Amino acid sequence: MFVVTVECALDTSTQTFATMTSAEDLQTLVLTTLDKGGHIHDSKDLTALDGQPLDQLNLLGVLNSLKSRDMVDYDTIDREIWVLTDEGRDLADTGSHEARVFSAVPPGDDGIAIAELQNLLGEAAKIGQGKAFKNRWINKKGTTHLVRTVESIVDQTQVDLREIRDTQTHKDAKVLVELKKRKLVDKRSNFSLTIEKQATDITFEMLQTGEWKTASFKKYNFDAVGLAPQGGHLHPLMKVREEFRHIFFEMGFEEMPTNKFVESSFWNFDALFQPQQHPARDSHDTFFLKDPATSDRFPADLAEKVKRTHENGGDTTSTGYNYRWKREEAEKLILRTHTTAVSSYMLYKLAQEEFRPAKYFSIDRVFRNESVDATHLAEFHQVEGVIADRGLTLGDLIGFMDVFFKKMGIERIRFKPAYNPYTEPSMEIFSYHPGLKQWVEIGNSGMFRPEMLIPLGLPPDVRVIAWGLGLERPTMIKYGISNIRDLLGHKVNLAMIKDYPICRFDKKMGRELVGVVQDGENVVEEAREKLEKVTVVN
Template sequence: MAPTVESAVGPGSAAELLLQRLELVGAQGEARLCSLEAAAALGLDHQVLVGAVKSLQSLGEVIEAEQCTSKKWELTPEGKEIVQEGSHEVRVFNSIPSEGLVQSELMKLPSGKVGFSKAMSNKWIQLDKTAEGGPRVFRAVETVQDSVREKLLQVEQGGGDKLEEKDKNELKKRKLLAEVTIKTYWISKGNAFSTTVTKQETDLTPEMIASGSWKDLKFKAYNFEALGIMPESGHLHPLLKVRSQFRQIFLEMGFTEMPTNNFIESSFWNFDALFQPQQHPARDQHDTFFLKDPAEAIDFPMDYLKRVKRVHSQGGYGSQGYRYEWKLEEARKNLLRTHTTSASARMLYQLAQQEKFTPAKYFSIDRVFRNETLDATHLAEFHQIEGVVADYGLTLGDLMGVLKEFFTKMGITQLRFKPAYNPYTEPSMEVFSYHQGLKKWVEVGNSGVFRPEMLLPMGLPDGVTVIAWGLSLERPTMIRLLCLIRNFSSKSQSRSKINLIVHLTSSLI
């Protein structure tokens, strides 16, 4: 029975068994030992013995080992199966009775497809296509010889080198035989040879120094040519880099980040609180992902909900409202939020509940979900950037000033504003920037002043104005525009690189 050993250096280890074997063959007059022969003699796996050789080499001059390579033919798993059960063509031949076998039934056999083809090539079988019941296979000879199995058996028994080259190539082509490279060692005694191995110390400890025991210990030599371990490192995704830049800009401008960890939102906070009517097309399932479980929200600030219902269905605060029958069941529907403005609504409502109003500036950068038709520039999930400022007496000029400061920090200085419509802002503006590469103005964001119908039901004091703006983090026009502006500002950038960015930008806008 083969001894159970470890490849590590130590008493009873593969390394020590190897040293004892080397001492034995040396006494018999042999100067060196083959690792394959040693592994067989010791009953060890060759790889275990190779590990022991490498362990001994690390100890210094205990042994000398010369690596050499050789090639040999080995059976593949399919080849080993054929040695046990016969070749596919012989198995097909043996499965055909004297009255023949329907071809469709023969093909269902495990060796049917390969065996039928090879047996036909060998002219062992014949096919009658006119037979009753469909094509039928018959034996064409009485007996056959399984030469494939015989050749594979010869390889398994160590006679692969005696096979003709054409036979090897044919078996290799059928993936029954494979040529493998074997790395072995010729092992001989070193200058510091010993049949016993003492484990060498790898660390000099304070205790060794204090006691003086280090003087009697043998330390493992340092390998100064060994490569050091590469430190683990990672890189931020490009979107996360841009996200970090936006966050830094907001923080520099004195904004506070809003909590946006609730991807699931009720229709009330996502639509109704923003004075968006319940019959608005954006609520349709073509644009919104509604939840099945839980399908509805149950916890609402009821006084606020009643004021929202009144301003929708009857009007108020100087507005005539939408004049429709507002339904609670519609407001309770849960969905994946379509914008982060729902988080802004929650923050503004909390701000309105303070005993004394204090001006505030909020921002958020997080994921939103919309049932979009997927293409090169649209996904069902993307990141929205939003900024909100609440204070007394804010005007459209304040909004334009804040936007100019915000975009200037990103390197965008040429801005234009175009009137637009949003359900919960009035007035509303789309923001455009001049694209130096395309020589035209492109949209980079949307903005506006929140409507009184949205703010006053929350309880915010009369005279408080809230300005807001938003853009998409992934928006290709924005990212490409930033890259283009930065490249133009660098004198070291080549014209070809700028032209490439212009081309990429124009294909995505």
């Protein structure tokens, strides 16, 4: 049995067909061609002896006759034919409306008056002006003139129209849809040579009418792969969050409870030795609640110690901030601005028992009244870690940061001195973002001040190193996202959530984990030895 593939979408109105005297001539042509090659890939390539194309309808009748005798078999090809409209043909020859507008705008700062452009191009000016703006080829100068914003352009619309004119289709379906909206192309009705549609299932109507007895059924392919069932997908942030949690658990940390988005100013600011007149406590940086607006649910004795520390240094050697601390300011309820509010509470709980070394972490949502841009959101996630032990130093913090970020697969980090009310010394952490081609701040770190730790009740020789970073920016680096608004918010492409792979940081264990500081290998090794001694006791 021979095999033929039949073309199923022809423009018969413009096709000139060879004249065949009978069906026998067509049968002879088909069988002779198959005898030589064994296969006809496409019936449109089959021509008569004089080179003229064959009438596909007549050819189909011949193939059906040969198939009924089991001499040949064939499959149909369904094609969509796209053609240019009159306007589309004109633009394919002379250029698109937007290209005409760009050509009409002279180079230089003077540009062209909008009224003059309309007189010059007519209706094409109105259409092309909007498209040229969208392509960022031109811009307005004042309210009456247009100027160029680029030196040269590629008229992609003309390129697409010429491709459709030559091939009757386009490789990008979205281009066809867009050009159809502009009424530059149109789709011809599919021309199907299928005589009988095969049924795939027995329907209720078939059983009622008895049609199932004579119907032609499509054969089942029992070897075909079934459709994958639809299921839920984790957001990239949640994938990275879970990988962070694995890193922390691997290093012996205990997760802090962070299920309260609303926090009092006392735990969020005052317990951290942040003065009540600090700019971060203003409404332009913090979201305050209206109802309920306040809460006094924090220990009275701790509040008194915090008050004295703010005013005159309390039991520390500090002089404090020398101002009158107000309880009503500490009672204000806010949406927490950082998860350090939880860290202060956990350190207070730790101090109520006999001291033991501890390692805490949290990953949860925080809120800042900030302007939204490519790297900032008003609602985001914070990753925070805290280590409490006797004798910790800044070198331990730097060494640990190096180990921690290498476990995340972030190789290029650097530190910059910074100021925080509750840590001294303090450092900002930066990582290089290949997409933005710049250093991006990904975190903050430091050692908690004695003015914070002593009022909480921790022994004077206990030191606490802490760091915090946004979950969004490491996710952007991991997945190559340049705009944070493409990751979280109303502009997120939901297909991204489905398509992005599972997060897997490269875990590198051993002496290759050297830091960005001088003599980094020794710093890392010393930090590792100290951190291994810090254990969590349940």
